[in-house]
Amino acid sequence: MRIVVCVKQVPGSSEAKIDPETKRIVREGVKAVMNPFDAYALEEAVRIKERLGGEVIALTMGPPRADIALREAISVGADSGILLSDRAFGGSDTWATSYALSKAVRKIGGVDLVICGKQAIDGDTAQVGPGMAAHLGWAQATYVMAIPEVGEKEFLAKRMHEDGWDLCRIRFPAVLTVVKDINRPRVPTLKGRLAAQKVEIPTWTAQDVGAEADKIGLEGSPTRVVKAEPPAARNKATL
Amino acid sequence: MLANTEALRAEYKNVWVVAEVLGGEVQKVTWELLGAARSLADARGCELWCVAMGDGVAKEALSIRGYGADVALVVDDRRLARFDDEAEAAALVRLIGKYKPEILVCAATTRGRALIPRVAVAANCGLTADCTGLAIDPTNGDLLQTRPAFGGNIMATIRSANHRPQMSTVRPRVMNALEFDPEREGRVIVESLLEGESGSLKTVIEVFHEEENAVNLSDARFIVAGGRGVKGPEGFKLLKKFADAVGGAVGASRAAVDSGWVPYSRQVGQTGQTVQATVYVACGISGQIQHLVGMQSCDYIVAIDKDPNTPMMRIADAAVVGDLYEIIPALLKELART
Numbered sequence: 400m401r402i403v404v405c406v407k408q409v410p411g412s413s414e415a416k417i418d419p420e421t422k423r424i425v426r427e428g429v430k431a432v433m434n435p436f437d438a439y440a441l442e443e444a445v446r447i448k449e450r451l452g453g454e455v456i457a458l459t460m461g462p463p464r465a466d467i468a469l470r471e472a473i474s475v476g477a478d479s480g481i482l483l484s485d486r487a488f489g490g491s492d493t494w495a496t497s498y499a500l501s502k503a504v505r506k507i508g509g510v511d512l513v514i515c516g517k518q519a520i521d522g523d524t525a526q527v528g529p530g531m532a533a534h535l536g537w538a539q540a541t542y543v544m545a546i547p548e549v550g551e552k553e554f555l556a557k558r559m560h561e562d563g564w565d566l567c568r569i570r571f572p573a574v575l576t577v578v579k580d581i582n583r584p585r586v587p588t589l590k591g592r593l594a595a596q597k598v599e600i601p602t603w604t605a606q607d608v609g610a611e612a613d614k615i616g617l618e619g620s621p622t623r624v625v626k627a628e629p630p631a632a633r634n635k636a637t638l
Numbered sequence: 639m640l641a642n643t644e645a646l647r648a649e650y651k652n653v654w655v656v657a658e659v660l661g662g663e664v665q666k667v668t669w670e671l672l673g674a675a676r677s678l679a680d681a682r683g684c685e686l687w688c689v690a691m692g693d694g695v696a697k698e699a700l701s702i703r704g705y706g707a708d709v710a711l712v713v714d715d716r717r718l719a720r721f722d723d724e725a726e727a728a729a730l731v732r733l734i735g736k737y738k739p740e741i742l743v744c745a746a747t748t749r750g751r752a753l754i755p756r757v758a759v760a761a762n763c764g765l766t767a768d769c770t771g772l773a774i775d776p777t778n779g780d781l782l783q784t785r786p787a788f789g790g791n792i793m794a795t796i797r798s799a800n801h802r803p804q805m806s807t808v809r810p811r812v813m814n815a816l817e818f819d820p821e822r823e824g825r826v827i828v829e830s831l832l833e834g835e836s837g838s839l840k841t842v843i844e845v846f847h848e849e850e851n852a853v854n855l856s857d858a859r860f861i862v863a864g865g866r867g868v869k870g871p872e873g874f875k876l877l878k879k880f881a882d883a884v885g886g887a888v889g890a891s892r893a894a895v896d897s898g899w900v901p902y903s904r905q906v907g908q909t910g911q912t913v914q915a916t917v918y919v920a921c922g923i924s925g926q927i928q929h930l931v932g933m934q935s936c937d938y939i940v941a942i943d944k945d946p947n948t949p950m951m952r953i954a955d956a957a958v959v960g961d962l963y964e965i966i967p968a969l970l971k972e973l974a975r976t
Binding site: 435436492493494497498520521522523524525526527528529530532533534537538539540541542544555558559560561562563564565566567568569570573578579580620621622623624625626627628629630 | 727755800
């Protein structure tokens with residue numbers, strides 16, 4: 400079983416700063432961590448690997464320093480990490496991001512399962528997982544709260560809905576996004592942390608994964624942020 | 639690219655709402671979306687269509703029309719009885735190619751947020767998630783989509799100028815439905831699911847609806863939520879009684895969920911659900927920022943806590959200092975009397 404887990408490096412606090420010129424989120428000078436939801440995706444992938452064998456590859460797209468999130472992933476059981484990093488990816492929206500990540504999954508090759516967190520806490524869109532499934536032409540299951548059975552050609556996934564849940568039988572390969580109900584992630588061991596620091600993390604560029612220039616970055620993104628501002632303040636309390 | 643834009647804009651017209659369908663019935667959030675989309679269609683001088691996919695949805699055409707749609711586009715098929723996002727996406731992409739809508743709106747529910755990203759990628763369109771505001775730019779007719787990001791700390795406005803349709807998911811309970819009018823006129827277009835669009839990738843084999851949570855959080859007008867101050871699962875039974883008495887739903891803070899007192903499906907906040915209730919009663923919830931971003935857009939917030947100085951007590955519209963184990967039973971007694 401070859402499982403890719405997509406992780407994202409996000410600001411450690413949800414205090415967002417906006418560059419007044421570019422309307423883009425200022426990520427410099429903010430402590431970076433791995434998106435909390437991705438820990439559940441990783442844990443589930445590692446548990447499947449421990450049961451059935453195989454490997455878990457952590458994949459991220461981001462600036463050169465996004466290897467921090469990959470090392471965090473390796474410290475809790477991922478076998479290796481791949482950093483997708485290129486100036487050409489800058490400004491990618493969820494369409495372009497899911498395209499770039501799907502190209503990386505193709506390049507890795509032989510992947511049975513891609514697991515993502517249900518969403519990232521900075522963008523909150525939850526669009527990259529199903530977007531990747533569409534680019535790859537694979538099955539998808541979102542808000543997965545349990546994977547009760549993993550077979551040779553198919554597996555079972557329980558999806559959470561507002562009004563209950565449903566259980567799906569899904570053919571490999573597939574893309575899943577998971578919610579925090581699915582497991583309790585393990586804490587990295589000191590040995591894991593040390594190993595993660597030493598691992599060589601390859602950086603792949605747009606050219607390396609064969610991403611077409613007009614499908615990535617700002618040009619490849621169908622959406623544009625035209626305005627970003629703090630929300631209107633709430634009325635204060637009457638005690 | 640820009641040279642093509644004018645031709646693209648001219649080719650695509652009409653506003654579509656993709657209905658939220660459960661067990662063959664169109665859900666209330668769809669009427670809210672139709673209300674919002676009606677003004678978009680009027681601003682654009684075009685038609686409002688509602689696409690309903692499911693088993694038995696043909697019977698919903700009258701309601702769809704009554705809530706504001708000019709056209710009900712119906713795909714009524716037994717294979718769509720359960721939520722098969724791959725099948726619905728395949729059908730929707732085909733229908734978009736056939737009828738070319740300029741705007742497509744869907745509910746930001748677990749189903750909508752699974753379906754529409756798949757459609758947007760396949761149809762090569764921009765998609766904005768979880769919108770709380772939609773408007774037409776009077777200068778060029780583009781859709782301006784406003785959404786919260788960074789856990790609600792930023793409102794971003796997003797445009798998709800060079801791609802059609804422009805797609806958004808919209809949060810439940812943000813938009814207002816029109817008054818139902820059985821006299822409204824409209825047409826019905828029937829389309830079918832094609833061979834090969836369903837069943838090859840995934841089969842839904844079992845479905846479970848929580849009876850107990852008949853009122854789910856995102857739909858609830860009245861939410862009684864508990865935090866660490868509730869002190870245990872027993873306390874949540876009291877909150878449930880209170881919620882039942884007022885036809886509301888029970889919510890919880892992360893602290894209560896992590897302690898195992900209530901399931902995760904009840905969690906409100908950044909890592910749970912965002913709610914838009916009319917009344918939100920926070921019982922023993924201190925009000926960490928991660929919780930506040932999930933409920934601060936509720937209309938009226940009541941906080942009950944022994945400590946008057948918590949963040950929740952400060953933002954509340956009514957802050958009650960005291961023991962929730964005394965206050966809630968007293969409220970229940972009062973409710974029973976009236």
